[in-house]
Amino acid sequence: MGGPGAVVSFPLLHMVETNALAEYAERVEFHLWQNPDQLRVLLAKNELDYSAVPVNLPALMAGRGQHVRLLNVSVWGIIWLVSRDPQVKGFADLAGKDVVLPFQRDLPAILIDELLLSHGLKPGKDLTLRPVRDGQDAQALLLAGRADHALLVEPAVSLLLWRNRSKGGAPLYRVQSLESAWKQAFPQQPELPQAGLMSSPQRAEDGELARAVEAAYAESARWCSTQPRDCAELVHRHLPHLPVEAVEESIRVTRLDSVAASVARGPLEALFGLIAERHPQAIGGSMPLASFYGP
Incomplete structure (x- = not known):
């Protein structure tokens, strides 16, 4: 698994520490990436199965013909x-x-x-x-x-x-x-999905694992939201360049609420429609298909 050094990735770190996917994997690691180009390299090398991402990034990949899927939306304002x-x-x-x-x-x-x-x-x-x-x-x-x-x-x-x-x-x-x-x-379109979890092309068809990952992520996201200090200390152990106090404040001011992408499809399509109208290249020139919304 991977992600940027941001709140959307914090539940993944909790999943690693708690061995939340022990039933499905002997070992789970987290890869920190700094920009989308690094993410693409990790995906191309098959070094990532799932990654935290801004929601338009998997839409862009799907628009360019890559078989990826968005599993959830967890961050609604950053x-x-x-x-x-x-x-x-x-x-x-x-x-x-x-x-x-x-x-x-x-x-x-x-x-x-x-x-x-x-x-x-x-x-x-x-x-x-x-x-x-x-x-x-x-x-x-x-x-x-x-x-x-x-x-x-x-x-x-x-x-x-x-x-x-x-x-x-x-x-x-x-x-x-x-x-x-x-x-x-925009009171008619109040929800603003920002980031979530995507599956890589090699895992896109593994529905059972995707559902398990999404459920474990949602549980870890709830823990981070309700235990911001403990979560901040956990994050600092994995990403020591981030001070505990700053991480805790970041968690407290961020709406971290994991919703399956299929459930959040309405707000996502409203957002993608806006992007398609103004900046279509940011989602690969077309709206994602129904199969894009997982898990």
Whole structure:
């Protein structure tokens, strides 16, 4: 199994520690990947059976002809607006601002564009989106006082705030989550599926194992949600570069609620329909088939 260093992967680490799949596997390992290219390499080498992913990534793979399946949606909000200006209360207050953006072509960028447009804000005209390479660059700019506003994903937000407090920096504020702003802007489409678990091509047809993995993941996700401190300590054992305090805060502010993809198909198709209309290349040019929604 694999995933990024984010909340969507934390239940997988709990599954590894508790040997949750002992009935199906002698040994279960977790592979940390940093970007989709690394994930593709792991899949190509058949080194991953299941991976935590942003939900559009398996849709993109399926659109390109790869036989993958989305098993669940577990994370429904990981993007936050962070600011050092206490007068900025939400996305609607970004007119005339310079906002650091560490993602340009993936799912967060697509959603942010849609949300800003709903507030009548056109990037490049009404505000400036300042692209940077990644979340670490965005954090560095804020910590150095060279940026005042940024859009970041968890756990980068919690890590930034923890680092800023540790160094006694000028106050930074967790302003508003994209999930909260989305519900206000699009009440007819309030759910915002962000990330979940996908099966690799070599495991896509193993329905029994997929159901077992999805059920074990859901149980571990519930444990992480109800035991954020214990979960944070577990995560730190596997990913020691993530401080316990920052991980705990990240879990507390993230909606971690595992729902089978077949059950969450409505919100997923609404999201994929929006992407297909605006940025079809992000899902491979077509909507996923019914068989895509597992387990």
